[in-house]
Amino acid sequence: MTGRIRDEDLEEVRLKSALQEVAADYMQVRKAGRLFKARCPFHTEKTPSFSIDPAKGLYMCFGCQKGGDVFTLVMELEQLSFAEAIELLARRSGVTLRYEQMSAADRRAATRRERLIEAHRAAARFYHEALMGPGGAEARDYLKGRGFTRESVERFQVGLSPQRRDDLARFLLKRGFSEDELAEAGLGTRTEEGVVVDRFRARIMFPIHDLTGNPVAFGARRLSDKGEGPKYLNSAESPVYKKGSILYALDRAKGEVVKTGSALVVEGYTDVIALHQAGVGEAVATCGTALGSEHFRLLTRFTQRMVLAFDSDEAGRAAAERAFDHAQAAKADARVLVLPRGNDPAEFVAERGGEEFRALASGAVPLIEFRLRREVERFDVEQPENRARALQAALPILVSVRDEVVRTEYARRLSEWVRVDANLLFVRLDQAVRSGSVERPPDLKRLGAHARCEREAIKLALQYPAEAAEHSAEVDPEDFGHPAYRRIWELVSAGADAASLRASNDLDSRARSEVTALTMDPPEGVEAGTPLPLRLAEEIFGRVKEFSLSRQIEVLKERLQRLNPEKDPGAYDALFKDLVALEGRKRRLLMVLQEGLGGSSSEAIAPGRGGTG
Numbered sequence: 254m255t256g257r258i259r260d261e262d263l264e265e266v267r268l269k270s271a272l273q274e275v276a277a278d279y280m281q282v283r284k285a286g287r288l289f290k291a292r293c294p295f296h297t298e299k300t301p302s303f304s305i306d307p308a309k310g311l312y313m314c315f316g317c318q319k320g321g322d323v324f325t326l327v328m329e330l331e332q333l334s335f336a337e338a339i340e341l342l343a344r345r346s347g348v349t350l351r352y353e354q355m356s357a358a359d360r361r362a363a364t365r366r367e368r369l370i371e372a373h374r375a376a377a378r379f380y381h382e383a384l385m386g387p388g389g390a391e392a393r394d395y396l397k398g399r400g401f402t403r404e405s406v407e408r409f410q411v412g413l414s415p416q417r418r419d420d421l422a423r424f425l426l427k428r429g430f431s432e433d434e435l436a437e438a439g440l441g442t443r444t445e446e447g448v449v450v451d452r453f454r455a456r457i458m459f460p461i462h463d464l465t466g467n468p469v470a471f472g473a474r475r476l477s478d479k480g481e482g483p484k485y486l487n488s489a490e491s492p493v494y495k496k497g498s499i500l501y502a503l504d505r506a507k508g509e510v511v512k513t514g515s516a517l518v519v520e521g522y523t524d525v526i527a528l529h530q531a532g533v534g535e536a537v538a539t540c541g542t543a544l545g546s547e548h549f550r551l552l553t554r555f556t557q558r559m560v561l562a563f564d565s566d567e568a569g570r571a572a573a574e575r576a577f578d579h580a581q582a583a584k585a586d587a588r589v590l591v592l593p594r595g596n597d598p599a600e601f602v603a604e605r606g607g608e609e610f611r612a613l614a615s616g617a618v619p620l621i622e623f624r625l626r627r628e629v630e631r632f633d634v635e636q637p638e639n640r641a642r643a644l645q646a647a648l649p650i651l652v653s654v655r656d657e658v659v660r661t662e663y664a665r666r667l668s669e670w671v672r673v674d675a676n677l678l679f680v681r682l683d684q685a686v687r688s689g690s691v692e693r694p695p696d697l698k699r700l701g702a703h704a705r706c707e708r709e710a711i712k713l714a715l716q717y718p719a720e721a722a723e724h725s726a727e728v729d730p731e732d733f734g735h736p737a738y739r740r741i742w743e744l745v746s747a748g749a750d751a752a753s754l755r756a757s758n759d760l761d762s763r764a765r766s767e768v769t770a771l772t773m774d775p776p777e778g779v780e781a782g783t784p785l786p787l788r789l790a791e792e793i794f795g796r797v798k799e800f801s802l803s804r805q806i807e808v809l810k811e812r813l814q815r816l817n818p819e820k821d822p823g824a825y826d827a828l829f830k831d832l833v834a835l836e837g838r839k840r841r842l843l844m845v846l847q848e849g850l851g852g853s854s855s856e857a858i859a860p861g862r863g864g865t866g
Contacts, residue, residue: 269346380412487541509534527599531607549583588617732801
């Protein structure tokens with residue numbers, strides 16, 4: 254809303270929003286004397302350093318130094334403005350806000366975010382009524398066949414999108430929403446004729462809510478296997494929906510997660526509903542994307558123990574394997590529940606019930622063990638050569654484990670699985686840990702100027718793909734001297750983005766971790782979340798090319814020094830001609846860079862600044 258919230262309403266919201274209770278919506282809070290303690294939601298930690306003083310209404314993290322009151326907490330966690338945070342807390346506490354200095358038009362206008370949420374809320378009601386109405390018989394039969402009760406369907410507000418192309422659009426337009434709002438919310442798409450039509454048609458609809466219970470997106474399953482389009486279709490990302498940082502049903506499950514001390518992560522919306530229906534209320538699911546670092550970070554607000562209950566087929570096992578690096582980064586106690594062959598979670602609880610599922614989950618295999626065993630199983634360790642290969646393949650995984658006690662214990666187990674002498678394995682492990690050749694991403698202080706420049710180029714490609722594409726047409730993978738960056742650039746050039754790189758089997762765990770770091774770390778001199786400064790992309794990719802040309806020139810000079818121009822004049826002249834051409838290309842490139850960019854921004858990646866390489 255626009256206008257100023259009355260001071261008395263602001264104070265009422267504060268009084269009715271106990272900080273420790275609001276914090277408990279986002280993290281596991283425990284009483285400690287007159288204070289409350291929790292693991293900080295703003296950084297990863299094992300020992301709680303987030304302190305809440307209910308008498309003062311203030312919090313402070315002694316690890317990352319973040320602090321404030323209940324409004325600050327909600328603003329930080331939900332990424333809201335001050336007014337939006339107050340409005341959210343007012344809804345939570347049942348306070349009606351009054352605004353001063355507002356016209357009638359101002360009172361009717363909501364914030365952009367609130368309008369999009371209201372559009373989703375209206376759409377969820379529309380879809381649910383369509384499911385429960387006369388035209389929803391086929392969809393209700395499908396849900397009944399999957400074992401869902403009417404109570405569960407209503408609780409999760411499952412719905413049905415009609416077959417006609419504009420039923421929802423007409424419904425929302427009549428209620429005052431604009432075509433632009435429908436398109437921005439991802440509920441409609443604009444045709445070539447400029448008309449907004451429904452994004453979802455003839456699909457069973459699953460509303461997706463944020464942590465506070467606001468509907469922000471939909472997951473949709475095709476009603477008929479013979480219907481048009483993909484079997485599953487999800488909302489596109491929008492100002493209110495970022496699929497990489499939302500888990501389906503976490504708004505419902507977070508209390509049970511805190512209570513049980515464990516989160517159960519499955520792959521599908523129907524799996525979640527089936528598990529909740531069976532009494533397993535700590536179940537959540539990803540929203541049409543792989544389990545990533547933000548998901549783990551979100552869950553660690555409530556618990557460190559997470560059980561990944563993916564399908565028993567190879568795809569499900571591979572999905573659990575890809576989550577390994579993200580779980581390590583979040584310091585999560587992640588485990589893998591391997592279901593009996595042919596079962597998914599919904600089928601399992603339908604046949605054997607929620608209690609048996611919970612019993613099975615209690616014996617879930619630690620993700621590190623699952624990952625190591627999967628790697629070893631690729632080799633026939635009856636053969637000595639394969640034992641060596643299995644050890645070589647498993648060692649980087651073992652080295653990536655940060656806890657020395659855990660790493661040592663799994664080293665003992667690995668020696669048994671691979672049938673290699675434990676002492677030999679410990680020697681190899683110690684060498685790898687000391688050298689850091691397996692577990693550590695590049696140290697910026699020790700990177701040479703060339704590699705640092707290549708690192709900045711990869712950052713641009715991952716964080717500013719449009720600008721990077723515009724200025725990197727002349728840059729080839731061979732222009733990258735650092736092997737890891739060269740391989741990442743090969744995949745980027747082939748169309749890979751940050752999300753697909755983090756899940757790629759074409760990169761090892763170290764390279765995938767580096768991709769995550771490069772995605773999160775802003776380019777030098779650029780503030781996180783801000784537009785890329787003018788011509789910075791041109792400069793960085795120009796420097797990459799310059800360094801590449803310099804390397805090629807040095808190689809040719811060395812080759813020329815080894816040639817005798819009198820004994821082999823033809824070869825000497827050809828190489829000298831190539832050298833002159835390369836030096837000409839480099840001079841022209843430097844002239845463009847110097848004329849177009851000046852000296853200020855180029856200092857960040859100029860040769861010789863920082864590094865030892």
